[in-house]
Amino acid sequence: MPFGGNDWLALTKEPILEPQIPICDPHHHFWDVRPARIPYQRYLLHELLADINSGHNIRSTVFIETQSMYRTDGPPEMRPVGEVEFVQGLAAASASGVYGPARAAAAIVGYANLNLGEKVQPVLEALQAASPNRFRGIRHTVTWDPHPEIDKREKQGVLASPNFRAGGHVLARMGLSLDAWLYFHQLGELAAFAKAAPDLTIILNHIGGVLRDGPYANRDEEVVGVWRKGIAAVAECPNVYVKLGGVGQPRTGFGWHARTQPVGSEEVAATIAPYMTYCIEQFGPERCMFESNFPPDKVGHSYHVVFNAFKRLSKGYSPSERAAMFHDTAARAYRIGDVRG
Numbered sequence: 001m002p003f004g005g006n007d008w009l010a011l012t013k014e015p016i017l018e019p020q021i022p023i024c025d026p027h028h029h030f031w032d033v034r035p036a037r038i039p040y041q042r043y044l045l046h047e048l049l050a051d052i053n054s055g056h057n058i059r060s061t062v063f064i065e066t067q068s069m070y071r072t073d074g075p076p077e078m079r080p081v082g083e084v085e086f087v088q089g090l091a092a093a094s095a096s097g098v099y100g101p102a103r104a105a106a107a108i109v110g111y112a113n114l115n116l117g118e119k120v121q122p123v124l125e126a127l128q129a130a131s132p133n134r135f136r137g138i139r140h141t142v143t144w145d146p147h148p149e150i151d152k153r154e155k156q157g158v159l160a161s162p163n164f165r166a167g168g169h170v171l172a173r174m175g176l177s178l179d180a181w182l183y184f185h186q187l188g189e190l191a192a193f194a195k196a197a198p199d200l201t202i203i204l205n206h207i208g209g210v211l212r213d214g215p216y217a218n219r220d221e222e223v224v225g226v227w228r229k230g231i232a233a234v235a236e237c238p239n240v241y242v243k244l245g246g247v248g249q250p251r252t253g254f255g256w257h258a259r260t261q262p263v264g265s266e267e268v269a270a271t272i273a274p275y276m277t278y279c280i281e282q283f284g285p286e287r288c289m290f291e292s293n294f295p296p297d298k299v300g301h302s303y304h305v306v307f308n309a310f311k312r313l314s315k316g317y318s319p320s321e322r323a324a325m326f327h328d329t330a331a332r333a334y335r336i337g338d339v340r341g
Contacts, residue, residue, distance in 0.1 A: 063104075
C-alpha cells in the first residue's frame with residue numbers, strides 16, 4: 001500500500017513520549033495541489049496544525065521553500081517572492097493565537113537563484129520586504145546525480161561556480177542564511193563552498209542526502225562510506241548546521257511507505273540511529289536540529305511517530321544537549337524568539 005495517506009498512518013498509534021520537551025520544528029512546507037503520486041495534495045495551516053498538535057510540545061516551526069504559490073507575472077527571478085508573501089499570511093494567522101500556542105512559520109526560508117551572483121540582491125530585498133519580521137534566508141537546492149532516474153535541480157559542480165559563490169557572499173553580507181539540499185556524494189563540494197564563505201550560515205538539509213534506492217540500492221558499504229567522509233568534512237566548517245531527519249521517503253531505501261501497517265517509533269529510532277548519532281558526533285548537539293520534513297516524509301511515518309523516534313534515540317544525551325537538538329539550535333540558527341513558555 002504505497003503512499004497510504006492519513007487513514008493509513010492512523011493504523012499505528014502510540015503514546016507521546018516526554019510530551020513536555022519544547023520543540024522547534026525547523027523544516028516543513030506548505031502547498032496546495034502537488035503531483036498525483038503524493039497523497040498530501042493540500043498541506044496548509046490546518047493540515048500542519050493537525051500534525052503539530054498531535055501531542056508533542058511544538059512551540060514554533062520554520063517554513064522551507066517548495067516552489068509553491070509563485071507569482072505568475074513579472075521578472076522570472078522575482079516570481080518566488082509570491083511564496084513568501086503567501087506564507088507570511090499563514091504565519092500571521094498562526095501568530096494571532098486563534099489556532100493554539102504553536103507559532104507556525106515563525107521563520108520563513110524562501111528561494112532566490114544564487115546563480116544570479118551580485119544581481120541576486122534585489123530579489124533578496126524583495127523577499128525581505130514581503131516578510132520583514134520572519135524572512136531569514138533562502139534554500140537553493142543543488143541536487144545533481146549522474147543517473148538519469150535521480151531527480152536533479154542543478155548542473156554538476158554549481159557550488160564551485162563563480163556566480164553561485166558571489167550570490168552566497170551577498171547572502172552573508174545581508175545577514176541571511178542558506179539552506180542546502182544536495183546528495184551525499186556532493187558533501188565535499190559543500191565543505192569547499194562553506195570554507196570559501198565562512199561568514200555565511202549554512203543549514204544542511206536531511207543529514208546530507210543519503211540515497212539507498214534505485215541505482216544506489218544494495219550499495220550501503222560504498223554509499224555510507226562516502227557519506228560519512230562527506231559529513232566529517234562539512235562538520236569541520238563551524239558555519240554549517242545539520243538537520244537530523246528527512247529520511248522517511250523512498251529514496252532512503254527503508255521501504256516504510258510500502259507497508260500495510262505503518263512503522264512505529266522503536267523501529268524508526270533503531271533504523272536511523274547510526275546516521276543520526278554519527279552526525280551528532282561530528283557536528284555536536286549545538287549544531288544539530290531534529291526536523292520533520294513534513295509532508296514529504298509523511299509518506300513513510302506519522303508526525304507523532306517520528307518525534308517519538310527522535311526522543312528514543314536521544315535518551316543518552318544530557319538535558320542541555322537534547323534541548324539544543326529539539327529546540328535551541330534551530331531557534332538560534334533561524335533567529336526565532338523564545339516561544340517555549
